[in-house]
Amino acid sequence: MNEKVNIKDKLSLFSETWTPKIIGEINDSYVKIFKAKGEFVWHQHENEDEFFLVISGELSIKMRDREILLKEGEFFIMPRGVEHLPYAKEEACVLLFEKKEVINTGNVDSEKRVEAPEWI
Numbered sequence: 001m002n003e004k005v006n007i008k009d010k011l012s013l014f015s016e017t018w019t020p021k022i023i024g025e026i027n028d029s030y031v032k033i034f035k036a037k038g039e040f041v042w043h044q045h046e047n048e049d050e051f052f053l054v055i056s057g058e059l060s061i062k063m064r065d066r067e068i069l070l071k072e073g074e075f076f077i078m079p080r081g082v083e084h085l086p087y088a089k090e091e092a093c094v095l096l097f098e099k100k101e102v103i104n105t106g107n108v109d110s111e112k113r114v115e116a117p118e119w120i
Contacts, residue, residue: 010033014035017036018035022117029097030096030097034094037090039086040105042084042085043110044084044106045078045102046081063084
């Protein structure tokens, strides 16, 4: 892939929430986007950190000992092994950098699990 990517255009291609879509690939990682609204699930990733960048709206991430509120243009790196629960009161659009093998629900089997994200 050696074409520019317009994130807003990619976000306009889907409406479902908590369903990551792949929009790029760098080294052994994917660049993903997703829309958030409501709660996700408590989970953790034993071997991978996660990079969350809010494109629009606000995303909160609960951890057992604190909570992070991310506003448009802010990012947070979730350390591997930390249990967390992302949620958004209103729709938020988020960009992720994750290793290719990362599954969105980590160590938890849930109806929100996406094992093979779609390329858009």
